Amino acid sequence: MSDAELPQPETESTQLDEDDRLKPEFVDAVLDAVEDGDDEAVRQLVEPLHPADIADLFELTPSERRPALAKAIADLLDGEVFAEMNDYVREDLIDALEPHEVADIASELDTDDAVAIIEDLDADDQREVLRAMEPDDRAAIEEALSYPEESAGRLMQRELIAVPEHWTVGDVIDYLRADDALTTDFWEVFVVDPSHKPVGTCKLSWIMRTPRPVPLSDVMQREQTLIAVDMDQEEVALRFQKYALISAAVVDGSGRLVGMVTVDDIVHIISEEAGEDALLLSGAGEGDINEPVITSYRARVRWLIANLATALVAATVITLFEGTISKMVALAALMPIVAGVGGNAGTQTMAVTVRALATNQLTESNTLRAIRREISIALLNGVTVAIVIGIAVSLYYQHIELGGVIAAAMMANILIAGLAGVVVPLTLERLRADPAVASSIFVTMTTDSMGFFVFLGLASASGLVG
Amino acid sequence: MSDAELPQPETESTQLDEDDRLKPEFVDAVLDAVEDGDDEAVRQLVEPLHPADIADLFELTPSERRPALAKAIADLLDGEVFAEMNDYVREDLIDALEPHEVADIASELDTDDAVAIIEDLDADDQREVLRAMEPDDRAAIEEALSYPEESAGRLMQRELIAVPEHWTVGDVIDYLRADDALTTDFWEVFVVDPSHKPVGTCKLSWIMRTPRPVPLSDVMQREQTLIAVDMDQEEVALRFQKYALISAAVVDGSGRLVGMVTVDDIVHIISEEAGEDALLLSGAGEGDINEPVITSYRARVRWLIANLATALVAATVITLFEGTISKMVALAALMPIVAGVGGNAGTQTMAVTVRALATNQLTESNTLRAIRREISIALLNGVTVAIVIGIAVSLYYQHIELGGVIAAAMMANILIAGLAGVVVPLTLERLRADPAVASSIFVTMTTDSMGFFVFLGLASASGLVG
Known part of the structure; x- marks a missing residue:
């Protein structure tokens, strides 16, 4: 093989x-083929894509053309694609x-992804979908839906490996090889006591590096981060970050293991929660570009009206000084600089400050210092x-007192x-209250x-005018 | 065991x-003990903490008291604590x-964490620290430092498991058990060809669920996301998110496996990069509350001066209309509302828009739509x-034309x-250019x-005044 060969598969x-x-030319090619009704060509283009890219393809397709695309690649449109969308x-x-x-789509997925798809349906559709599912899947999803939105109970999957403490490494390996119905994707094995309470976790790498006869209790880590089933997802995300977790056991009120949260579900939440603050601070709500126009309008106009109200307060302040301004109109040109x-x-x-609060860096211990x-x-x-x-205004207006007043006002x-x-x-x-949501209104006001x-008051009090 | 037992260990x-x-009372108790010179009490308080919490303890301690704390718990202050700090x-x-x-501290750590500690030292200190290390560790770190800052080469660890394609599941397990020098924490095994180029990855859970005689090539996944060693960390983070990766192989220019990036290093970057935009948009630079005052001042004052310049442009616009304002001072009170x-x-x-660009949701394909x-x-x-x-101003000033002008200006x-x-x-x-860094200056201007x-121009042109 030659050194010139690229690491990435050629198809990409x-x-x-x-x-x-996704390249715009590629998206166009797919959409042209959809328009021509050439389903075979569409399939050939889309099939090599990763589910995450198929999901992106839908996001990049104008909404009115999505149903036709969905029809053309119906068999590629599986649960994983929906989970990524x-x-x-x-x-x-x-x-x-x-x-x-x-x-059918939901049944292919782990509980957490199935819940993500079903939780947004309206109540009637939800009932119908659940009725069409296998009893086991249905029960798992109904239980997940009974937990509050954005809680660990919604995020967790029930597919996990839990084994008793008295087993050896060999027992675990035999158990995993023997039972085809077990989940295939997991990173840690949870060790539980007879009442199904977690007593430790074991990374798979530790198990694989250990001889078969060694008891699990010698390999496992007893200190572990347990997630309460009703914990808010933002909290869950912070723990994953803080303790560098790959997966964590979720326990109910009595401490029994009920599910597992894995880091791949958490990275989306970390990104969302961290990115959210810029949007919230600006009053743009969720700020998703796929949000319907009317939803964005509702979220944003509320904020603009609130902003209008605070602007009226500021206008009232100016009105107090109309006499001063009429004597020296330059003040009107300069006052927005001080405010801005x-x-x-x-x-x-x-x-x-909002960022430090969101990342738990700012607590009572360092508030005064901050x-x-x-x-x-x-x-x-x-x-x-x-x-x-001060210097700029003094020179431009040839008026040192005016420069002094604006400098003092700016400082203040x-x-x-x-x-x-x-x-x-x-x-x-x-x-x-969420500091990201309401802070800017108060600070701007x-x-x-x-x-x-301060600027108009100083100008008035200093005898600058009249 | 009773149901009332809490899932979290009692010490927490x-x-x-x-x-x-960390509770403020706890932080105070530690600092009081440090002040009293009671190192034994400090140790007893701090020892049960997770390294991430010990790191937090330092962050919450005023900077002038950190050296004394460090001295009191010198033996607890290991590489992991520094990596979390x-x-x-x-x-x-x-x-x-x-x-x-x-x-000594750096030697305990995986390459990525050791690099994080050493890369910030000045050149002389760096050289001295490297000279004091074992040749192997030193070579690994020097190589990492040869890659650009914030690149995959800095992030990756060289400790990984790579095995040849012709091995069976049993071969892998025997290899892992036999060699004590191998790394203990890993989630996937990389399968490489004779020239050490990755040909597939294998999740440990797949290996564990498969009988010993099965060849690895039947278990591994051939499609994998490879990270180029010079890829920017933001890009790396986006790939981990998009493809829900736990670990990924890092390859050099000729496609050879040189390291591994794991998701626990990525969650910090995802959080940083996503949270950064709110700070950049506001012109607060890195905006870390632990940053020295002088660094924050430098970052922020640049922005305020730039803002001042744009405010002067706006002031010049107002100056054009001083005649209009002097005829109707109410305009001065109202104009900041329109601008604000x-x-x-x-x-x-x-x-x-900035968020959609940062998350790769907004591309050429949907620009016009956005x-x-x-x-x-x-x-x-x-x-x-x-x-x-319009209504508010019409009523307050009893002046319908003024209301009309401000309504039209606001709309525009x-x-x-x-x-x-x-x-x-x-x-x-x-x-x-980074849209988060420069956008707000231009938009505000x-x-x-x-x-x-528009407001003063309409007021003037509409014959509202004079």
């Missing part, structure tokens, strides 16, 4: 670009299927920006912004109103 | 709160250690907000904001300037 180059995204795109497709077809740069400084501090730190940074930022704007507003940016999210967290108030 | 309750963070906190501690102590709400609408669209979608949402938002503000600015919010990040991405221009 025609479908995926260097960033591992964006929620909105999946809902659309699932809605077009018969209940027994959905039941202050708003930005506040947003910086707020983003840092506030002191933000004030120090705000002082440095304030002095720098005040000097720049950046300090206020730094304080608001750290105190607002901390207070919301203390009140058990503070920096806008105070920016206008 | 005194150290960790319900969100799995925040970069800034770790650098601080490592700086206080002798090169041979750092070398527009800015918010732009930020919403921008956050959604733009159309954002325009539709902007139209709906614009109409709604325009009606509300929200539309402009929606367009800028999607086009700016898309353009930056096309230009191979657009919504501020256009907000003032």
Whole structure:
């Protein structure tokens, strides 16, 4: 074999670009073939794709053309593809299927993936799909649905390997080889006591490196992270991150093993939860580009109206100083600078604080330190920006007092912004509200109103005008 | 055993709160014992902690008290604790250690974790630490350091299991049991050809479920995701997410297996990269609360100065209309509303677009669709907000024309904001710049300037004043 050979299979180059995204030409080729009714050509193009890429293909296809694509590759459209698909795109497709077809797809999957597909259906469809399933699968899914949304109970799969403590390594290997009905994909074996409570976990690599006669209790790790079945998925994700878990046992209220969460389900949640904050801080709701327009509109307009209300407060502050402004119209041009740069400084501090709270880095132990730190940074930022704007305004307007007033106002507003940016999210967290959701409204209102108030107030009080 | 027994080990309750963070009382108790010089008490408190919690303990300790804590628990401060620690906190501690102590700590770790500790040292210290290491470890780390920062070469560990294709399941098990020097923690076995190129992977669970005489080539999966050694860590993270990988083979330019990346190293990167966008969009740089004040100041003040420059552009727009404002000062109070709400609408669209780009959801195939979608949402938002503000202003000022002007300006600015919010990040991405870093400056400048221009321009042109 020559050194020039590429590590990636050759087929990928025609479908995926260097960033591992489907090439637009490939998507077009598939959609052209769908349009021509050439199902054989569609199949040939799509078959080599990984399920995750087939799911992407649907997301990249305009919604009105998805049903035709689904029809052309009906036999490739299995549970795994649905499990990988964006929620909105999946809902659309699932809605077009018969209940027994959905039941067939769900039956192929582990509980967690089947639940993800079924939980979004409306109550009637859900009932019909469940009725079309095998009793065992049905019971597992009904139980999962009985747990709160976004809890470990919804995330977990019931397919796992649990063995008694008194077994040897050899017993485990024989058990795994003998029973064809066992799950095939697992990374750890859970060791349980007679009442089915976990007493330890054993990585498969440890078992494989150990001679057959060694008792499992000598190989297993007794300290383990157990997940309560009603734990919120964000909490579950934080534990997986913190303790570098690959899989973890899920236990019910009485401590009995009821399921397993695996890291591949968690990576999506980690990414979602971490990425969510940028969207929440901006008031864009879930911010999925596959979300229906009307859903996005509802989420965003609420925020804009709230923002409008806070802008009206700031406008009222300005109204107090209309007399001052009418005597020196330059103030009207300059006041948005004080408010705007202050708003930005506040947003910086707020983003840092929200992130530190979300990652459990900021707790009661270091709250005071974090506030002191933000004030120090705000002082440095304030002095720098005040000097720049002070000099610029003094020179441009040939008016040193005006330069002095805007410099002082800028300094004050950046300090206020730094304080608001750290105190607002901390207070919301203390009140058990999500700091990412509501912080920016309060911080912006503070920096806008105070920016206008301090600048116009100083201009008025300093005898700059009239 | 009674049902009332809690699933978590009892010790956790005194150290960790319900969100799995160290309790402030516990941190205080440790620090008090450190202050009293009672090393035995410190040890007793800290010993039961997981390495990740010991790392957290250091992060929660004020920086001036960390060296004393480190001294008190020197023997508990192993490589794993350092691997879990925040970069800034770790650098601080490592700086206080002798090169041979750092070398000892690094030697305990897999290559990736050792590299994480050593890569941040300055060149002289790095050389000294490397000189104090065993030749094998040293060679592995020097090779890793030869790859670009944040590349797969830095992330990967060289400890992995690679076996020839012609082996049977039994051969693999015997090999793993016989050689004590092999790594103990792995999830998959890589199958390689005689030139050490990967030809397939085998999950341990598949091997364990298969009888000994079966050849590995019948069990392994031939389709696998290979990671190029110079691939950026963000790309690596996206592949792990997309293909739900637990571990992946890293190959050099000629396709030979050189290392393995495992998912536990990836979850940190997924979280970092996803959370980073909120910080970058706000101009807060890396935004770590453990960052030195001066580093945060440098990162943030650059952004505030850039913001100041764009605010000056908006101020210039206002200056054009000073005549109009002096005739009707109410315009000065109202104009920030148009700019502010527009800015918010732009930020919403921008956050959604940046997120979709970061997750590879938005490609050339659906760009036009995304733009159309954002325009539709902007139209709906614009109409709604325009009606509300139009009515409010008409009533408050008893001036229907003024209400009409602000409604029209608001509608126009929200539309402009929606367009800028999607086009700016898309353009930056096309230009191979990071859309999260620069988008908000451009979007804010657009919504501020256009907000003032459209509102004051309409007020002036409509004959509302003078």
